[in-house]
Amino acid sequence: MNRIVTIAQNTFRESIRDKVLYVLLFFALATILGSKVLGWISIGQDIKIIKDISLAAMSVFGALIAIFVGATLVYKEMDKKTLYTILSQPMKRYEFVTGKYLGLVALLGVSLIIMAAGSTLYLKIAGAAIGLIWFQAILLIYIKLLLITAFAILLSTVVSPILGALIVFSFYVGGHATDVLRDLPPQFDGTRAKQVLETLYYVIPNLNLFNVQSEAANMVPVTWPYVFYAVAYGISWTLFLLILACLAFERRDV
């Protein structure tokens, strides 16, 4: 356990130094603050627009951090050969992968807290009411980021960062479109394409499950059982992907 914590602490420290993080955080905060501009042109809807855009910014920029930092995480260690001295220590490879993962999700947690604190403060100044649903929405965004990071780590152990980032990005887009795969128009009935797309629906995690942004913007509450279900769904997928990442890395030559 100590080894995992050591790797996680170091990954956190290393990622904090990553310029990509600052660029993305800057754009996220700029988007949140810039949402006021859209608020002006949508008369009477400015608070709703600010909430909507703030949550979307947390989701998208959080995912971009997960994709770009996550997809390079293990590969970079192989490329820079820092892995040689680490894996030759009396540690198990899964400890390394888990430590890298935890370091990055800690970083994502801090990034999300900064973005959430910024937007909450901004909304408070704007006189908006902040309900429980606002924080539930942020929690579910974080669970989604945990899942995306696990997939990014899995790819980081087997492919190059560019290819990995592209695949994770497709996974992100596909994961938000799973409803389309399920609710196909009747023309597809009985076709092979329908079977394939329906299979994809079950193979790709449904990232829309974590999306309660519209409810948060409109102050429509969601039930706790729904939140628990979404959290359990996200954690299950995350564990599955992390186990795959550990297995893929177990016998990999470095």
Added chain:
Amino acid sequence: MSAIVTHDLSKTYKSLGKATVHSLRNVNMEVQENEIYGFLGRNGAGKTTAIKLLTGLIQATKGRAEIFGEDAVLPSARARIGYLPEHPYFYEYLTPRETIAFYGKLRGLSKDAIRKEWLRISEMLFLDEFADRRIRGFSKGMRQRVGLGVALIGNPPLLLLDEPMSGLDPYGRRMVREIMLRLRAEGKTVFFSSHILTDVEEISDRVGILVSGVLAASGRIKDLTAGAQKAVELCCSGLKDEDVNAITARGIECRRGEEHQVTFILPEVAEAPPLIAEIQQKGGMLLSLIPVLESLEDFFTKLQQREQNPSGKDGADHE
């Protein structure tokens, strides 16, 4: 117990669209405890591959390696290894003190143990002078010292050092040699790879020579080269120039020294008595007759030539 034993250790790299590379082929090797074992080979001979197999960084295609009787792929075997890669890379934003602490934690050492290790290692490698500077701006020699420091954390009984002296200045090389000797004196086993023969010859108890992934020879240097007399050097004085020229005209190599001293180099000792008689007959005086034994370099070169020309009739197989 042996520090390292390998059984038919082999590594083959296969990749799509590229030729299969047999990096290591059926290597059977044994390294005793408390010895310095020099692992020789040209660039690309498979030395780094063998060391990576011993550290569990890569998986053997065939065969296995044992570290103090334990399978090298087990973390418990790695607990007894200190490893220095050929080009040690560390987190550039860490200082040597932080680097030692980081690897100490990975070895499961307590804070107090890490502090003691820092004192021990920094004293041995003179790390104090740049203890709190970031590694980013370090020279090759400084990185190598940090790398050695990392290998020494936890006082492991076996050190695997991949080209520990490459790229170092004479002072750095001497320091590394002295550290290796000190480690042996402390009861450690040192296994190091190199293609610098003089370094190996100077400090190794035994050597192994890899040629194209095959362990072509293994043993004590004097056993590997024993009986392999390369030449006989016959030194004399008092010969006239025309007498010397008459001898060299028969194809005998010679070296002229100061005060009319001449050294004739004969390929066989049997050729010495008639030449000695001839020198004395011509008024010369025999000063010395020295057999020249084969050096490690000669032996190494012979093995490489045998690999390039397998049908050659060079000496015996030492494996």
